Each structure stands twice: as C-alpha cells, then as structure tokens.
Amino acid sequence: MENVIEFHNVSKKFASFEIDQLNLKVKKGYITGFIGTNGAGKSTIIKMIMNILQPDTGDVHVFGLQQPQAEKVIKSRLGFVYDQNIFYPWLNLQEIQKMIAPTYPTWDQATFLHYVEQFELPMKKAIKHFSKGMQTKASLAIALSHHAELLIMDEPTAGLDPAFRMELMAIFQQVMVEEGRSIFFSTHTTSDLERYADYIVVLDQGKILLHAPTDEILQNYVVVKGSNTLLDRDTKAHFIHIIQETHTFRALASCKREIADIFGEHVVMENISLDELIFYLKAAQRQ
Numbered sequence: 258m259e260n261v262i263e264f265h266n267v268s269k270k271f272a273s274f275e276i277d278q279l280n281l282k283v284k285k286g287y288i289t290g291f292i293g294t295n296g297a298g299k300s301t302i303i304k305m306i307m308n309i310l311q312p313d314t315g316d317v318h319v320f321g322l323q324q325p326q327a328e329k330v331i332k333s334r335l336g337f338v339y340d341q342n343i344f345y346p347w348l349n350l351q352e353i354q355k356m357i358a359p360t361y362p363t364w365d366q367a368t369f370l371h372y373v374e375q376f377e378l379p380m381k382k383a384i385k386h387f388s389k390g391m392q393t394k395a396s397l398a399i400a401l402s403h404h405a406e407l408l409i410m411d412e413p414t415a416g417l418d419p420a421f422r423m424e425l426m427a428i429f430q431q432v433m434v435e436e437g438r439s440i441f442f443s444t445h446t447t448s449d450l451e452r453y454a455d456y457i458v459v460l461d462q463g464k465i466l467l468h469a470p471t472d473e474i475l476q477n478y479v480v481v482k483g484s485n486t487l488l489d490r491d492t493k494a495h496f497i498h499i500i501q502e503t504h505t506f507r508a509l510a511s512c513k514r515e516i517a518d519i520f521g522e523h524v525v526m527e528n529i530s531l532d533e534l535i536f537y538l539k540a541a542q543r544q
C-alpha cells in the first residue's frame with residue numbers, strides 16, 4: 258500500500274525534548290488522526306512534514322519525494338490547515354484569493370467559490386475579523402481549491418464549538434470522496450477520531466506508542482477490572498499496564514478475546530475510549 262508520508266529514522270533534539278530515530282508511514286487514501294498529550298511532539302512532527310522545521314538526522318518523504326529538496330512540488334500538492342490566520346490579517350478573502358490563485362497551477366476558481374458559499378464565508382470581510390472557526394474554514398477552502406492531495410492539519414478543531422466541529426468532520430469525509438486524497442491531523446478531541454479516522458497514531462515523548470486502524474483498536478483493546486487475586490506472573494504478562502488498588506485492579510489489554518479465554522467471567526471488560534488508551538499507554542511507557 259502506498260504511503261503519503263514517510264519518516265525514516267528521524268531525530269530532532271531541543272533543550273528539553275527529543276525525537277529519536279522516529280519511523281512513521283502514513284497510508285495514502287485515508288484519514289489518520291494524530292494524538293498524544295500536550296508536548297508529545299505532534300506539532301514538531303507536523304512542522305517537519307511541512308519543512309518548517311528540519312530533522313537533525315533522518316529523512317522525511319511526502320508523496321515519495323524528499324524534503325527539503327522537493328519542497329516546492331510537495332507544497333503545491335498539499336494543503337496546510339491550522340487554527341491561526343496564516344494570511345495578512347487586513348486582507349479579505351477576495352484579496353487573498355487573488356494573491357494565492359496564481360501561485361497554484363491547479364487552482365480551481367469554481368471550487369473555491371463553491372466552498373466559500375458552503376462554508377458561508379464572507380468574501381469582503383477582513384480576515385482579522387473572522388472567528389477561529391471561520392479562519393479554519395478559510396484555510397480549508399483554499400487547500401481544497403487547489404485540489405490538495407494531502408491535507409495536513411494541526412489541531413484544526415481546537416477552540417471550535419461542538420456543532421462546528423461536527424460540521425468540519427463531515428467536510429473531511431466529504432473531501433475524502435476525491436480518490437487518493439489523504440488527511441493527517443492532530444487533535445485533542447479524540448471523540449472525533451473514534452467516528453472519523455481510519456488510522457490512529459498515538460505519540461508520547463516523541464515516540465510512537467501505537468499506530469493502527471481505529472476499528473482494530475476499538476474492537477481489541479479493553480480495560481479489564483477484577484480482583485488482585487487473579488494476578489500472578491503469568492496472568493500479568495497479558496496486560497500492557499496494570500493499576501492495582503487495595504483489593505482490585507484495572508488494566509489495559511490489547512486482545513479482548515485472549516482476556517475472555519483466560520479470565521472468563523471473573524473479570525469485567527469495558528470498551529476503551531481513545532483518552533483512556535492514551536492514559537494507559539503513557540503510563541506503561543513510564544513504568
């Protein structure tokens with residue numbers, strides 16, 4: 258299967274943060290959600306995809322082309338959407354479009370006008386007077402109007418109200434109808450991903466803890482609750498992380514069926530949310 262983004266042994270060091278030999282392959286044609294707690298390194302990775310930051314060592318490929326050598330071609334084929342205005346704040350959408358359109362050979366004015374109308378964006382209002390959600394939509398309209406094959410988004414739903422967020426997620430699904438298009442976006446709103454993302458990447462302290470199809474995660478990972486008397490060296494080995502109270506434990510396991518076979522009705526199994534998954538994986542990483 259073709260990959261739209263590839264990191265090969267990428268390292269990047271800041272004073273108090275490090276990405277060490279990171280490998281990542283994001284599949285073409287799918288929505289991939291990128292999650293992890295504050296400071297996990299999501300923005301740093303997105304900036305390296307965009308060549309805003311450069312790795313100390315290792316290679317970043319987008320569309321099979323290497324950054325930074327192919328930056329110009331890569332940028333012409335992708336759309337970068339984030340929740341801050343990246344345009345001159347005093348310009349309106351009409352002026353921005355006039356400035357941007359000639360820079361993209363694939364610019365499609367009819368598509369631009371279509372999205373401006375669908376997103377109910379005013380053409381003549383200065384961008385600085387747009388709400389956060391309107392700014393996100395404006396970036397998205399521009400990305401879609403040059404037929405970006407890959408949409409990269411750093412927390413596009415941050416600060417949006419639930420109705421607006423749902424609308425944006427519906428738009429993501431709609432734009433995926435264009436064959437071969439891919440979306441890679443970071444978020445703290447994990448409930449959106451449970452419904453809309455095909456793949457999930459969990460990051461912590463610059464390390465990928467899990468990268469798997471969303472369905473597989475939600476079907477197989479479980480929180481198991483039971484009595485401490487069930488835990489010995491052999492049974493403990495079936496859990497990724499165990500939290501023990503005085504008499505009982507709760508633990509994360511990655512194979513629901515295996516746990517059912519071993520413990521039967523002696524334990525309670527609960528479906529996991531992505532927030533719980535991040536919590537347990539992070540705790541396991543630190544133990």
Ligand SMILES: Nc1ncnc2c1ncn2[C@@H]1O[C@H](COP(=O)(O)OP(=O)(O)OP(=O)(O)O)[C@@H](O)[C@H]1O
Pocket residue numbers: 271272273274293294295296297298299300301302
């Ligand atoms: N230019 C920089 N110089 C030094 N440290 C940096 C720089 N950029 C990021 N960092 C540090 O790298 C770490 C990862 O930051 P990053 O913004 O990538 O995390 P994140 O997962 O996007 O976080 P959040 O979810 O809070 O946005 C943080 O500890 C941050 O302080």
